[in-house]
Amino acid sequence: MSSPIPCPRPMRPTVASAALLLYFLVAPLHAADEPLSVPRVDADITVDGLLDEPVWQRATQVELSYEIQPGDNTDAAVATTAYIAHTDDALLIAFDARDPDPAQIRAFLRDRDSLFRDDYAGVMLDTFDDQRRAYQFFVNPLGVQADRVKEEASGKEDDAWDGLWTSAAQITDSGYRVEMRIPFATLRFRPDDGARRWGVRFLRLRPREHRFSYANQRVERGARCDLCSMRKLDGFAGIRQGRGLEITPTLTIADAQARNGEGWRGDGAQIEPGVDVAWTPSPNLTLNATLNPDFSQVESDSAQLDLTTSFALFFPEKRPFFLEAADTFSTPLQVLYTRQIADPDFGVRATGRLGSGAYGAVLARDAVTQLLIPGALGSRFSLLERPSDAAFARYRRDFDGQASLGAVMTMRSGDDYRNALAGFDGRWQRGSHTFSGQWLRSDSRYPGQLGLDNAAPAGDALLVRYNFGNRNWIADLLHTRIDPGFRADLGFISQVGYDRTRAFGTRNWYGAQGSAITRTTVGAVWKLTHRSDGQLLEREIEGFVQVRGPRESVAQVMGRTRERFWTGRMFNETTGQLYLEATPWAGVRTELVVNTGRQLDLRAARLGDFNKLDGELWLDVGRGVSVILDGSFQTLERDGGTAFRAAVLDARASWQLDPRQRLRLSLQGSEVERDPALYANPVQRNSRDVAAQLLYSYKLNPRTAGYLGYSHGGYADEDQVQLADRDRSLFLKLSYAWQPGG
Secondary structure, rough: OOOOOOOOOOOOOOHHHHHHHHHHHHHHHHOOOOOOOEEEOOOOOOOOOOOOOOOHHHHHEEOOOEEEEOOEEEEEEOOEEEEEOOOOEEEEEEEEEEEHHHHHHHOOOOOOOOOOOOOEEEEEEEOOOOOEEEEEEEEOOOOOEEEEEOOOOOOEOOOOOOOOOOOEEEEEEEEEEEEEEEEHHHHHOOOOOOOEEEEEEEEEEEEEOOEEEEEEEOOOOOOOOHHOOEEEEEEOOOOOOOOOEEEEEEEEEEEEEOOOOOEEEEEOOOOEEEEEEEEEEEEOOOOOOEEEOOOOOOOOOOOHHHHHOOOOOOOOOOOOHHOOOOOOOOOOOOOOHHOOOEEEEEEEEEEEOOOOOOEEEEEEOOOOOOEEEEOOOOEEEEEEEEEEEEEEEEEEEOOOOOEEEEEEEEEEOOEEEEEEEEEEEEEEEEEOOEEEEEEEEEEEEOOOOOOOOOOOOEEEEEEEEEEEEEOOOEEEEEEEEEEEOOOOOOOOEOOEEEEEEEEEEEEEEOOOOOOOOOOOEEEEEEEEEEEEOOOOOEEEEEEEEOOOOOOOEEEEEEEEEEEEEEEEEEEEEEEEEEEEEEEOOOOOOEEEEEEEOOOOOOOOOEEEEEEEEEEEEEEEEEOOEEEEEEEEEEEEEOOOEEEEEEEEEEEEEEEOOOOOOOEEEEEEEEEEEEHHHHHOOOOOEEEEEEEEEEEEEEEEEOOEEEEEEEEEEEEOOOOOOOOEEEEEEEEEEEEEEEEEOO
8 A cells, every 4th residue: 555645634434434434444354255256168168177278377276275174264274276167068167285294185086976984175056146056076186086066955965966967186295286167057057048156155074083174265153044145156157058958778697596405596587678868948938758767776775673673764866867866856845755656657757946936746657566664663564466546736936035835735645545745845034043833634445455544644743943043052943744645655754643842951161272182062851752542652862972082983972761652651761871982093983872771672662771882884995996895783681581692794895996886795684583492472592584785886977877887785694504695696787978969
């Protein structure tokens, strides 16, 4: 600045001088929030992680100056520069992530969407600038990709979404560098002819003693709207989204056999061609169709046992057709669980936006009809060997980023069978307070072969919720009432005929900058459940203390007391839990859960001394070998003996040859031993299950891939001392994503 001009006499304060002073005080703060201008460049890049093209000299540079975790918007300990520019058909982003000790960089070759324990850098993009939904793109120092969609209303970060984009990275003597090219055909944005404004946040994750997160802007702890604080991007005039047409033919060849004591039996090799089509006629509409799809899962589910619950077990969806745009169909109650559509012949889907509204609809023809039969004290799955038609639709309208109203409908019907559901939901937020709720009505008709007490049930479901949250406090109050006749056959609502109130609260304390303890949390839960006829089903109180410390560690101690209704009586359960997780060394992640106390043996309706040990170990060896060991051992002692002893092991080893190729071996086993003398009703003394799978995969991109695999399963029980083969299959799955004129 130039030196001030001397004045012969003091100046009197005036409105103008006061305004000028205010401007100079506020201008630096305002400048920090000025929108970033994204330049258009004519030349494209070679995505190799070198950052040696002239494009990056013209790109806008952004410094990631803030440590947002565990620090509270403190100065970042390492320097990171992001670069951003665009051509007519792609967004170009790069990172120069410096590190004082590059040998400490954590980077492993992994499968796509599996990099979140590594160092990585990336970007969040709110392409509609409406603070409702943001794309996320991340790359680790070896070029492994991950992408997700974050929904502001629910806070969920869904990695089911897979975009088509390219990336590369290089570890250097000063850190690592990343290049990303994201075609505009992969994104959805407003169809404006002129310049656009998007929201953006650049991020870098650096796991060391703690899990350090850096950003280009301040991110306030406890903020109720994360996407509202994103920096703005201006530019993108004249960009092209492409034709938006993608055709993906698929081919599945499988030879499955089963043994029933008379040798292996099967139908021989089955060849199943299919095709998926995705068309985006406008940024506000995406149409998908699939014909004769292969909806079987490539990789096996995690092993689970149901010894301590009477309700059906939940397994997450993994099939791509249903995972795309899954956040569009989410509601407070889980009225959509697409694994209920077990073997569809075809499916069509439409998703998109209308102004401030988002909508989605799906129609599918299922070759079988899988049902979840719920009750007040338990649930089970049942299967009707008959086809059915399934349809579901969802619409949600957002108002000023603070409120939303939605509607949902599901329908499934077949011969002598029908289930229909419809309802509304809403959400309203002001400051630290959020109110939400949902009301649903269902009507059903079931065939007599199921043997249900009520073959034509109908009923309502109601959920109301209040949530308060700020930097230090979280409080949540939830009330749910579901009638005995309510059914959501396309959802996962495993309990009906109850009325429940739950209250939850926590208090956080944060450690000082550089402290070994970064956060301490104390919390409590109170829950009260009655059956619809007024019978008390459950009264529970739980308290816990959690500490986050060095080596990315978490330690939590929890105690719980519960009154529980079962077989016409009330039982008092008291349990304690110790939870530990840590990363003692780079490439080693451990988790341990110990449960102990008095718990109910459901088979005998008697209390016993229960002990359970769960452990998980992740090992990264070299650059590309990963081993995951997940084990569980539990016992229940009562009446002078061991009522049951059970063990589960889920072991998975994979060799990532490069970012596209992976070889994976999965081994799963479980064993349950019971003492028949301690049960009034007959029980199986011993049962075992063993399964194995070997899988090779090659992924050119998320939808151009090949899988070659072999699966084998077996079992033994009290009448079979030796392990007996149960089933085996050899399969080949191929898919190729073709974008005409793309």
